Amino acid sequence: MDLKKIANNTWKVALSLFLGSAILFWMYRDFDFKQVEHVMLHEMNWTWMLLSFPFGISAQLFRGLRWRQTLEPIGEKARLSTCCRAVFMSYAVSLLIPRIGEFARCGILKRYDNVSFPKALGTVVTERAIDSLLVLFITALTLLSQVGVFTSFFSQTGTNIDALLDKFTTMGYVVTAICLLAIAILIHLLFRKLAIYNKVKETVKGVWTGIGSVRKVRNIPLFVFFTLGIWGSYFLHYYFTFFCFEATSHLGLSCALVTFIVGSIAVIVPTPNGAGPWHFAVKTMLILYGVASTDALNFVLIVHSVQTLLIVALGVYAWAALSFTKLLQTDE
Numbered sequence: 001m002d003l004k005k006i007a008n009n010t011w012k013v014a015l016s017l018f019l020g021s022a023i024l025f026w027m028y029r030d031f032d033f034k035q036v037e038h039v040m041l042h043e044m045n046w047t048w049m050l051l052s053f054p055f056g057i058s059a060q061l062f063r064g065l066r067w068r069q070t071l072e073p074i075g076e077k078a079r080l081s082t083c084c085r086a087v088f089m090s091y092a093v094s095l096l097i098p099r100i101g102e103f104a105r106c107g108i109l110k111r112y113d114n115v116s117f118p119k120a121l122g123t124v125v126t127e128r129a130i131d132s133l134l135v136l137f138i139t140a141l142t143l144l145s146q147v148g149v150f151t152s153f154f155s156q157t158g159t160n161i162d163a164l165l166d167k168f169t170t171m172g173y174v175v176t177a178i179c180l181l182a183i184a185i186l187i188h189l190l191f192r193k194l195a196i197y198n199k200v201k202e203t204v205k206g207v208w209t210g211i212g213s214v215r216k217v218r219n220i221p222l223f224v225f226f227t228l229g230i231w232g233s234y235f236l237h238y239y240f241t242f243f244c245f246e247a248t249s250h251l252g253l254s255c256a257l258v259t260f261i262v263g264s265i266a267v268i269v270p271t272p273n274g275a276g277p278w279h280f281a282v283k284t285m286l287i288l289y290g291v292a293s294t295d296a297l298n299f300v301l302i303v304h305s306v307q308t309l310l311i312v313a314l315g316v317y318a319w320a321a322l323s324f325t326k327l328l329q330t331d332e
Contacts, residue, residue, distance in 0.1 A: 023276030027283070031297060039298050045244050049306060052240035056310050059233035060087045063127075066226035070123040071115065073216030078113045082325070085318035092315020095273050095308065102128075112325060134231060139261050145254070235260055241303045247295035248286065259285045273308050 064084030071078050086108040090101030102124050109115035217223050239256040242248040248255075259282050266281035267274030279300040286296040 023271075023280055027276075027279055028297065028301070031294075035294075036298060036301060039245075040302060043246065044302070048240050048243040052237050053310060055233040055237035055240070056307060057314065059230050059237060060084070060091065060314065062226050062229035062233060063087045066223060066230065067123060067127065069217055069219070069223055069226065070126065071109075071120065073218065074119050074123075076109075076115045076119055078109050078115050081321070082109060082112050085322050088314040088318035089322070091273075091311045092318070095311065095315075098271060108322065112322060130227065131230070134227065135261070135264055138231075138257075139265070142257050142261050234264075237307070238263070238303070241299075241307075244303075245295065245299055247291050248299055251286075251289055251291075255286075255289045259289075273304070273311065275304065275308075278304060 061084055064080065064087045067087065068078055068080055068083040071083075086105035089108060090105035092101075093104045094101035103121070106115075106117050106120040106124060109120050110117045235257070238260050239253070242251060242256055262285050263274070263278050263282045266277040268277075271277060279297075283293075283296040283300045286299065287293060291299070
């Protein structure tokens with residue numbers, strides 16, 4: 001048993017939990033949680049929340065479909081059901097240990113369908129790179145399209161950048177700095193892991209083969225469709241929640257897109273399901289669009305909690321299905 005490795009992993013998990021908890025504690029330190037119960041029972045439109053669930057599920061299903069497609073060109077045959085369940089499990093286990101989900105789903109394919117772990121990991125690396133480029137592209141378009149909105153906001157309210165920054169509390173700067181530091185640490189750890197991988201020639205070769213899988217995908221339009229399906233579903237899963245609350249129902253598509261992008265970038269910070277950084281980023285942007293602070297806090301707390309419970313439910317389903325996979329005798 002490698003005690004040093006266990007200590008390092010324990011430290012990473014503890015740091016992640018502390019970071020997320022500290023941000024949440026700061027945001028909700030003076031918050032009246034009793035009103036959340038009132039909002040959920042008497043003010044929320046749960047119909048829209050329920051309508052958002054299929055998109056939360058389809059986002060992960062599309063990811064499973066795309067993953068299977070990238071495995072085929074490198075000679076790895078995985079069942080569709082295993083790919084999708086592995087994705088479900090990856091999101092669920094990442095709630096416990098951030099970023100471990102990517103390794104977990106590769107391990108599941110290795111165990112149940114005998115897929116090469118290094119090659120599967122290479123396809124995951126490729127997926128993340130493609131997703132990151134797409135998010136950056138959407139971010140650039142969104143910011144350009146919303147320049148007028150921010151300009152109008154500043155001119156109509158008489159607010160300038162300096163005045164806006166003055167409203168940003170000292171603790172707000174501290175939280176932002178901590179998030180940036182956490183991202184820097186994450187990047188450093190990833191480079192260290194890659195340095196370790198470079199010492200194992202066979203592993204690197206397998207990862208590189210997986211990375212090159214996209215060039216050999218047989219149906220590129222289908223791959224693009226799956227990719228757009230993933231992010232379109234993510235967005236609709238989030239956008240529909242706007243109509244659950246009176247304070248956000250009128251904000252429109254543009255505000256939803258801006259806050260969605262900001263939230264997607266915030267989850268880079270390694271906390272369970274982005275807890276803390278996501279709340280902080282989305283709440284800040286909603287306030288910029290004129291939502292009251294209390295309403296914004298209600299929104300991020302309820303939406304994030306409910307969507308996290310959906311991830312847990314899918315993870316439990318996947319675990320149960322994989323446990324009895326031989327009995328199910330799924331015919332792909």
